[in-house]
Amino acid sequence: MSEVNILPGITQRVVVTGRLEMAGLEAGPASGVPVVLVHGNISSSLFFQDLILALAEKGFHVLAPDMRGYGDTQTLPVDATRGVGDFADDLASFVQALDLPPFHLLGWSLGGNIVMQYTQEYPETVRSLSLQSPGSPFGFGGSKGADGELCYSDGAGCGGGGVNPDFRQRIKDGDRSADSPNSPRNIMNTFYFKPPFKVSPEMEEVYVTAMLLTKEGDQNWPGDFKPSENWPNVAPGTTGVNNTLAPTYLNQVSFAEINPKPDVLWYRGDSDQIVSDTSFFDFGYLGQLGFVPGWPGAEVFPPQPMIAQIRGVLDKYQANGGKYQEVVLPECGHAPHLEKAADVTKMLVEFFNAH
Numbered sequence: 001m002s003e004v005n006i007l008p009g010i011t012q013r014v015v016v017t018g019r020l021e022m023a024g025l026e027a028g029p030a031s032g033v034p035v036v037l038v039h040g041n042i043s044s045s046l047f048f049q050d051l052i053l054a055l056a057e058k059g060f061h062v063l064a065p066d067m068r069g070y071g072d073t074q075t076l077p078v079d080a081t082r083g084v085g086d087f088a089d090d091l092a093s094f095v096q097a098l099d100l101p102p103f104h105l106l107g108w109s110l111g112g113n114i115v116m117q118y119t120q121e122y123p124e125t126v127r128s129l130s131l132q133s134p135g136s137p138f139g140f141g142g143s144k145g146a147d148g149e150l151c152y153s154d155g156a157g158c159g160g161g162g163v164n165p166d167f168r169q170r171i172k173d174g175d176r177s178a179d180s181p182n183s184p185r186n187i188m189n190t191f192y193f194k195p196p197f198k199v200s201p202e203m204e205e206v207y208v209t210a211m212l213l214t215k216e217g218d219q220n221w222p223g224d225f226k227p228s229e230n231w232p233n234v235a236p237g238t239t240g241v242n243n244t245l246a247p248t249y250l251n252q253v254s255f256a257e258i259n260p261k262p263d264v265l266w267y268r269g270d271s272d273q274i275v276s277d278t279s280f281f282d283f284g285y286l287g288q289l290g291f292v293p294g295w296p297g298a299e300v301f302p303p304q305p306m307i308a309q310i311r312g313v314l315d316k317y318q319a320n321g322g323k324y325q326e327v328v329l330p331e332c333g334h335a336p337h338l339e340k341a342a343d344v345t346k347m348l349v350e351f352f353n354a355h
Contacts, residue, residue, distance in 0.1 A: 005206045007049045009056065014072070015065070017093035023072035024065035024094075025049065028056030033127070034100050035352065037064040038091065040109025040133075041241060042171070042184070042221070044071030046210035047108075050203075051337045054345040060104075060352065065094050067114070069220035069241065070213060077219040080159075080236065080243030083139075083250035084110070088117035095125065104352045106130035109275065109334065113137070113245065116255050119262065126262045128355040130348060133268045133275050133334050136309040137252035139245040141282055142236075144302050146312040148247055151301045152230040155248035157283040159236025160218070161225030172216040176208055184211040191280065194271040194333035231296050232283050253313055261322035265351045266314060268307075269332030269339065277305050 006012050010027045025045045035055055037048045045064035052062045066073035067087050078086050091114060095103065104127050107115030112134020119126050138148030141158030151157060166182040178185050185208050189198060192207075199207065218224040223240015227233060236246035244250060273280050280286070285303035287295030295301065314324045327347065332339045 004046060004209055005202070007053060009053050010049060012072075015094055015097050017090070017097040019090055019093040020068060020074040020076055022065045022074070022090065022094050024063060025052055026061075026063050027052045028061045029059060030061055032059045032061035033352070034103035035060045035062045036091075036095065036100070036103050036105050037062065038105070038107040038111035038114050039064070039067065039070065040107075040111045042211050042214050043109070044210040044213055046071065046206055047335070048337070049206070050341060051345065054341070055348065058349050063098070065091070069215040071210065072213070075215045075220060078223070078240055078244060079238070080223060080240055080246065081238050081249055082244075083252075084113050084117045084244045087114045087244070088121060091115075091118050092122060100125075102127045104128045104130070104355070106132060106348070107134060108132040108337070110135055110241070110245070113139075113250065113252065116252050120252070120255050120258050123258045123260050123262060128351060129262050129264045130351065131264065131266045132336055132344075133272055134266065134310060135245060135275055136304065136306040137250075137255060137313045138309050139247040139250040140242070141245075141247075141284070141304060143247040143304055143309070144284070146305060146308045148251065148253070148309055150247055151284070152228070152235075154228050154230060154235040155246045156228040156230035156235045157232055157301060159225050159234070159243045159246045160223030160240050161234030161236070162281075162283060163222040163242060168216060168222060171212065171214055171221070174212050176212070184208055191273050192333065192335050193339055194269065194331060197333070197339050199338060231294050231301060232287070232292050253316070256313055256316035256320050256322070261317065261320070263355060264314060264317065264322065264324035265327070265347070266310065266324055267327040267329060267336060267344070267347065269334060269336050270328050270330050271332060272334045274334045275306050277303060277307050279304070279306065
């Protein structure tokens, strides 16, 4: 296990599953109703520590695993051609190894896609589903319209080739500086949160550590890529995390068809710069702003309407007999559980207790 600052009241543990060894955090009474928290990209369970303690104080048994290639979990290759299937299967092996009864499930960002995939396959195990700043059901980049139409058939404009190479190198090098806009610390403070919000200096170090535990490479984060004749001349490869979100591999519209249908809570910040219709990590939006030369225009490659895509699938879910509620938190970025901690904890406890 890595040397990290675990807050008092939280236990770090390793669970040996049928697929891999998964590290994670745990708190709260073993007799409590289980809550499972799934982190996002360039992250780990360490980002959930305050939420873990807050929910444990309310009597829940809280578990937050690290996904493969993140945190202290075993590093295994990610087969992107399965979408987020590897991660969903790992999550299933984790809860099965612990023999958990039906539980509340929450996913943040990429974790939102993972928990949607898990719920599609094991809906009877999920008491309720919470989506915090989730990714679009049609992945990240390379699609347009509420129904996720591909901008190009090869998925150009998304995947492992869409990562800033300087940021990738800084993750690989373990950069803890604040010397560059592309340092992990500055990316977190600029994009994970809505400035001027900042966590305490002590927790900032913990979260930077969590980011730097990400396993860089073509098999993990961000993944491989291939050249494309289509703008912006990179297309998704077949391995690694960012390619799992390529719309050529990920399409979660069938989430609307699952049965039984646990109630869904979708909440997000109103100023999220990552999962947004104006995302600073989306080639369509960057091209529109003139930051990426050669943009073919809004008809061919518009900014991805991520919010409309999420809402469209959840509307189908509701039309098929499910229930969901959407909550938009003001003056909040991509990490509501940190930026609006008291409001999010209250909202989640009420939602969990209702189910």
